[in-house]
Amino acid sequence: MLTGRRYLLAFMPEQAAYAETVGAICRAVWNTALEQRREYRRRGAWINYSEQARQMAEAKKDPDCGWLADAPSHTLQQTLRDLERACKTHGTWKVRWRSKTRTAPSFRFPDPEQIAVRRLSRRWGEVRLPKFGPVRFRWTRPLGGVIRNATVSRDGGRWYISFCVEDGVAEAAPNGKPPIGVDRGVAVAVATSDGGLDDRAFVTRGEAVRLKRLQQRLSRSLRVHGRNHGSNRRDNVRAEIGRLNARIRHRRVDFAAQEAVRLVRGHGLVAVERLRIKDMTASARGTVEQPGRNVKAKAGLNRAILSKGWGGFLLKLEHAARYHGAKIEKVNPAYTSQTCNACKHVAPESRKSQAVFRCVACGHQDHADVNAAKNILAAGLAVTGRGDLGATRSAKRQPSARLTA
Template identity: 55%
Template sequence: MCTEFGDLCRAVWNTALDQRRQYVDRYTRGRQGGFCGYHLQAAQLAEAKAEEPWLKVAPSHVLQQTLKDLDRACREKGTFKVRWRAKYRWSPSFRFPAGNLITVEKLNRKWSRAKLPKLGWVRFRSSRPIGGIIRSATVSRKGGRWFVSFLVEDGLLTPEHHPGTPVGVDRGVKVAATLSTGRFHDRPFASPGEKARHLRLQRKLARKKKGGANRAKILKSLGRIATRAVDRRTDFCARLARQLTTRHSMVVLENLRTTNMTASAKGTPEEPGKRVRQKSGLNRAILDKGWHRLELALRNAARRTGTRIVLVDPAYTSQTCYRCKVVDANSRESQAEFVCTSCAHTDHADVNAAKNILHAAGHAVSACGDLGVARSVKQEPAPPRGQAHQPALPLVGIPRP
């Protein structure tokens, strides 16, 4: 039933997206056409359910929530930048937005069960207590297994003040995160055996015919290996984000556009790219360290601690000497060694970059006073009572309907 619900949501998404693109194309070419939004498509969905019985299998509010998600994606990214949900590239997922129709009961220390519309009672492994009023539930499939996640309202507000000190974080390819305090945080996300098996399965996949049963088995095995690496990466980012937001009042990061940085260097047939294989290897290394995932985890954890997340310009942070501020590419003698050509200052290259990132934010001292330096930073005015100190940040996970 979950697979069928996911297929119905995928069909509704693709049909509604195609309809939106047709309306936009008519409007840009001067033809007669109107505005195609959520309300129009929701009314047409109700008419389609009366004519097509197969649409009645899934709950109505699940399909309507799919249209809401599509409407939000089109408004934020643009209609022609929203991707199709392909059958073999999209993991099935759907959301129950009516929290009053969801009931969760604790069975024992490890297991619980949830009553979901048209699915009935479903047992699941409890990873943590619910801890609030349920607003929605999302069912998704990952790595051949089904997961349910609940969006709850716990009634907590972001603290107005954080007693910690600022810290700069340099995200790298060799080490995932280096702090301005001199600490390094990194871990392997895939073992050598998993990498070798993944490569062997990719070679076998290239020899299989599309649509065959053996190809489906290999894809399933590849998905299990990739899922384990993703879970480890997610756990690493969540743990590191929790540590940083608990100890520090402000976390400074480089404003890195990972989508642009990991673009292919193939170029066009008229102007082919150079060093394509080297660039593809760098792209895999960047994506493996999870730079953007760490930023999302920090923003998510900062909502509970009041930590400020600041992004600065990444230009020349790895080539600038933290002591004398001289910019010279020759100062970085290797990946880990930094020796300034002007003042002979020596430091780890990533630590020096993290200190420059912290200094670029303009908050070298805490908001409450000096820390042995000649320049002070004024404390920010407190917001009105009852309001959060940090502005509302986008949720990482299930958005509220």
């Protein structure tokens, strides 16, 4: 299977400056190619990767575009391939621009023959990249397979390299262990149908105070010549905020990875809700004609949802399930928090508070998130046993009791 290995790079100062240059060139190629695709769509035409790659090769010969030749050619071609895949998946008009201030520089080397890795010591390794030469990185774990490609990116002021590796491991067979339901929440990150409540504070109290002060300093710092050109003080504050957010993000990723492995190791089926996080965290600001209501409360809820990393946790679950023989079943989230797991009565009044669920019909009482996780598990078992009733799947039904008797 294909998997990833991420390591911390130890760039020399000139290599770090060159990496910034390559990232800026790839960002310019992405934005220019995206605008070209949109202009073609306005005219009712279409342009593909092959034509854009040919035009980029011609542009390198132009003295005004000679800066394109400063970057490795394969990274620019891979940028165009990534753009074409994004346009085919999401549509040309929904693909986002790459911002200088909001998008971290990143570029990929797709040819494994141009990537040479060797181990220097117990803690250090070396990778040779086109136009970079030898670059040292922290050897924190073995590669464990054949390298397919490598991606260099900056995160929180540090540079990392991510290898896509073919580890040669086949997908594990079903492990036959008991199923479990998982409810992703705001107050508690992960609640399971067996009564487990797992959470972690990703931000300490001191970090929250510091982050707020840094944001205040950022808002007061001087802006020069427009929105994207600020003073050195503003750039330094933004760098501090980026480092602090990276530390928080790493804790969130670590928690999601550990929880995912724990769940798939001990269970053969993990049922989760099919949540549309992008729609759930949409702004309630509204328009001038129809302004939104409770905008501040909705913004706070959006921040709380995003701070728990629901989407990243699901990705970790799906990745770990391949190695441990577990199945991830996504179910419809409708009424899972309002349904009594004991009598199946649906009533919003049964949820007395964020943590207390007391059924108004039968009096059953349970933790609200655990009750929802039990409903999610029941829905997952129903889908697994009888099949999805959607038009794209066949209705697999369990044999009736008369035939099995």
